[in-house]
Every structure is written in structure tokens, then in C-alpha cells.
Amino acid sequence: MTAVDLPAVPRVLIAEADPVSRELLEQVLSGIRCDARVDTCGEGQQALYLLAHNAYDLVIADWELPGVDGLSILRGLRQQHRKPVLPFILMSRRNDSASVREVLPLAPAAYLTKPLNREDLTQRLQGLLLSSAEDCSTAVSAPEQTLTTFLERRRDSSEGAPLMTDVQVAVKRSLNPGGLDLKLLEEEIRTDPQITAVLIAAANSAAQHQGGGLVQTVAQSLHQLGTGQSMNLILGLTLKRCARLSVPCLADYAERYWELSLHTGEYARMLARLLDLEQERCYCAGLLHRLGDLALLRCLEEWTQAGGELDESEEVGNLLDQFGASFGSALRTRWRLPLELRELIAAAYGLGGGVYSREALVMNMAAQMAHLTEHEGLEELARGRTARLLKIGLPELMRLRRK
Structure with missing residues (x-):
């Protein structure tokens, strides 16, 4: 269900034999998207007929449907190799690991166990229907605008980084x-x-x-x-x-920024351990500090899929320099990541004036270490302001580098 393909009014199929569960699903759907067109049925063969004669944007089906069960319906849809993948919510009273293993390769949008919880169901459906509707209003096909305009619009509505x-x-x-x-x-x-x-x-x-x-x-x-x-x-x-990047150039850039994030996170963890600070929070800040660059690469993949042209030799690097930081800031704000975590991420980019926490200094040091070449730069780093404030010398840095 993409911004290009999702109609203004989504069409949903509910295949559920139990009238109480079916009514609950209809109520929740109506509360989220009152304009949604909802078809219902109580057995599998009818569900197959409706799927063959209508284009749906979301299917919600019970595994234990009479006739053809919901898992068989999901399996049949996946064998059609539909692009984009049709979101399918499978419901069941089964919560054992063997059942989950059976369902997992078919990539359901959600696997909900019964009895259904209204709050969980609402949150799951909001994620599928509301976010897609918002995307529909913000994404414009590539030929109708410049790449810069496209990125400026997507900055405040991007899906985030690729997986x-x-x-x-x-x-x-x-x-x-x-x-x-x-x-x-x-x-x-x-x-x-x-x-x-x-x-x-x-x-x-x-x-x-x-x-x-x-x-x-x-x-x-x-x-x-x-x-x-x-x-x-x-x-x-x-x-x-665009959960996965398919353009080789963009995928290569994503691997590089991911590796940089991993190195920053690991150095932050080791420094935090050395100084008896919160290790996992520092690691997460390091891992997330290039989220904006990765999100930008995902938007560039969207641009190419919509028919836009991209000069891979020079343009991608320039766009990362121009938009990467602002994409990250917009995501962290929109997703309401905790302020303390955002401050640690900001410290990875640089320190201005003022007083900084020891964890912020750790993040700044970790980011600098992640950017060093294998055999150079430690001496200069040990003489720098951050190392002096943390009271870390060259011997400690060399030990961390060898780990």
C-alpha cells in the first residue's frame, strides 16, 4: 500500500465468522477512517471470490475461517507476487511459537491473537491506514517537481531509515x-x-x-x-x-552510514563502561545519530522508483551534506524521541560552548573515534578538548581501539 497506489478512500476486506469480532473490527475501522469502504464475509470461499473481483488495500482475516482458512488465503495472495505487497492482518487464537513460525515467511502486516484487544487493534490499524493516507497527500510523482522540492516536502513526512x-x-x-x-x-x-x-x-x-x-x-x-x-x-x-534499498549506489551509501553508526555506538558503549556511565543509552544515541542520512537515502530510492533521475556520481553525496542533518532532526522531533537522547545524538556532531554532561562528551569522543583511519589520529584526539574534559589519555584510547 504505497502513496502512489493508495486511493483517497481505502477499501478493506474483513473475513471473520464470529459476528462479535466482525462488529468490533468494523467499529474500529469506522473510528479511524469513516470514509473507508468495508466488505465483510464469514467464510473463506466467499473471501476468495471478493478478492478475485475487487481491489483491496487491506485484508483482515481469521486463521480459523470455515472453508478456506485465513492462512491459506494469505499464502495464495503471496504466491501472486503482488507489487506492492497487499497488507494482510491475520487473526488467530493460536499463540504458540510453531504457529508464528508458519506465518512469518508470509509477511503479514500483523498477527493478532484473540480475543482481540480494542486498543492494540486501533493502534495497528491507525499505523496502516492513517500514515498511508498522510503519505498520499504529501508524495508527488517525480516528474512533477524538482528533486530538491521533493526532498523538502518529504523531510517532514519520511518513513525513516531503510531496514x-x-x-x-x-x-x-x-x-x-x-x-x-x-x-x-x-x-x-x-x-x-x-x-x-x-x-x-x-x-x-x-x-x-x-x-x-x-x-x-x-x-x-x-x-x-x-x-x-x-x-x-x-x-x-x-x-x-522502500523498506529495503534496491538501487546499488544508494544501498552502498546506506551500508557505509550504517557501519559508521555501529562503530560510533560501540565506541560510545566502551567509553561509557570505562567511565561507569549508562552504556545502552550511549549505544543507542550512537546508532541513531545517522538516522537522517539513512532516511534521506530511502527518499532518494522513492524518487528513482517514481521515475526521477539521479546523478549517482556526485549528487548523492551533495544531497547527504545538504539534507542529512535536517532529515534526522525532523524525524527525532516528529517521533518524539526523548530530549535527553536527542541531546546525546546532537553531541555526536559537535560541542559548542557551555557545560556538557559526561555522556554527551562520550558521544562526541565516540563519533570522532569512528571517523579516524585505522592507524592515524589517536594522538591528536588524545590532545583534544573532549579527551581533556573526560580525562582520557592516549593509552586508554589505544586500548579501546584494539577491542
Whole structure:
């Protein structure tokens, strides 16, 4: 469901035998998009007929449908290799890991366990219907505008960074007989800037609603959101347009900025450990400090898919210099990332006047270390202002570099 393809009035199919669940789904859909066209049916064969004769923008189906079950319907749709992928929410009373493993390769937009929770259902449908409608109003086909104009418009509505982690593999590795292991999931996804930012943003939204404290790390986010909501958020990211970059030049740039983010995060973690500071928060700040550059590359992929031209030899680098920082700032503000985390990210870019926390100094030092060549620059870095303020000398820096 892309901004180009989504109609002004979305059409939704609900395939659910239980009248109570069907009514709940219709009520929630009406509350989110009162203009949505909703078709309903109570058995699988009728659902297949409706899918064959109508173009839908979202399908919500029960696995346990009589006749042809919902999983079979989802599998049949995926075998059609439709582009873009049709968002499909699968519902079921099954919550065991074997069932999740069976569903995962088919890339559902969400896997909801029954009985349905109105709040979770509303949040999931809002993410699919409202964000897509907003995109529809802001995305214009490439030939109708200049690249600069396109990026200026997308800066305040971009989807964020492309995914750098194989989400399906990550979730599969995190499953055990008891279900999804959040600790294993954390280890699998903690290196992905987009997943990290989205989980932190979602957890803080939930925390504010429930009166909880601010969340600033992946581990805190997973704990706050819980198993079901975390998995649905992560899987939902795979269905967004340009979730993966296919233009080789843009993919190469993304790998470089991702590696730079990873190195910054790891150096920040090691420095924080050395100085007895909060390690995971520093790591997350380092991982996210190039989020804007990655988001810009994703928008450039959108531009090329819409038919726009791109001079890969020079233009991409210039555009990153021109727009990367502002894309990052807009995303961090729009997603309401905690102010303290944003301040640490800003410190990775530079220190002005004033008094800085030790964690901010750590971020600045980590970013400088990540930019050094393999055998040069440590001596100068050890003589610099940040090292003096942290009271870190050349021997400590050399030990960190060897790890």
C-alpha cells in the first residue's frame, strides 16, 4: 500500500465468522477512517471470490475461517507476487511459537491473537491506514517537481531509515517453544537504527499514556511494549515502501552510514563502561545519530522508483551534506524521541560552548573515534578538548581501539 497506489478512500476486506469480532473490527475501522469502504464475509470461499473481483488495500482475516482458512488465503495472495505487497492482518487464537513460525515467511502486516484487544487493534490499524493516507497527500510523482522540492516536502513526512536487519530471520531466531523471547529478539535487532527508533518512539507513546517513565533503549522498549505489540511493529516495518534499498549506489551509501553508526555506538558503549556511565543509552544515541542520512537515502530510492533521475556520481553525496542533518532532526522531533537522547545524538556532531554532561562528551569522543583511519589520529584526539574534559589519555584510547 504505497502513496502512489493508495486511493483517497481505502477499501478493506474483513473475513471473520464470529459476528462479535466482525462488529468490533468494523467499529474500529469506522473510528479511524469513516470514509473507508468495508466488505465483510464469514467464510473463506466467499473471501476468495471478493478478492478475485475487487481491489483491496487491506485484508483482515481469521486463521480459523470455515472453508478456506485465513492462512491459506494469505499464502495464495503471496504466491501472486503482488507489487506492492497487499497488507494482510491475520487473526488467530493460536499463540504458540510453531504457529508464528508458519506465518512469518508470509509477511503479514500483523498477527493478532484473540480475543482481540480494542486498543492494540486501533493502534495497528491507525499505523496502516492513517500514515498511508498522510503519505498520499504529501508524495508527488517525480516528474512533477524538482528533486530538491521533493526532498523538502518529504523531510517532514519520511518513513525513516531503510531496514538494515533481516526482520524475518531475526524473529525466527528469537522464537522458542514458549513463544517469542524478548531478550533474544533484542540481540537480533539492536543494530538496526530504524527498528530501534520506531520501538523507542512507540514505547514512549505508550509510557506517556500509562504514566510511565521515558524509554531510551531497545531493551526498555521491548519490555514496555510486550511480545505481541513489539513483533507487530517490527513486522509492519517490512511492508512500508522502500523498506529495503534496491538501487546499488544508494544501498552502498546506506551500508557505509550504517557501519559508521555501529562503530560510533560501540565506541560510545566502551567509553561509557570505562567511565561507569549508562552504556545502552550511549549505544543507542550512537546508532541513531545517522538516522537522517539513512532516511534521506530511502527518499532518494522513492524518487528513482517514481521515475526521477539521479546523478549517482556526485549528487548523492551533495544531497547527504545538504539534507542529512535536517532529515534526522525532523524525524527525532516528529517521533518524539526523548530530549535527553536527542541531546546525546546532537553531541555526536559537535560541542559548542557551555557545560556538557559526561555522556554527551562520550558521544562526541565516540563519533570522532569512528571517523579516524585505522592507524592515524589517536594522538591528536588524545590532545583534544573532549579527551581533556573526560580525562582520557592516549593509552586508554589505544586500548579501546584494539577491542
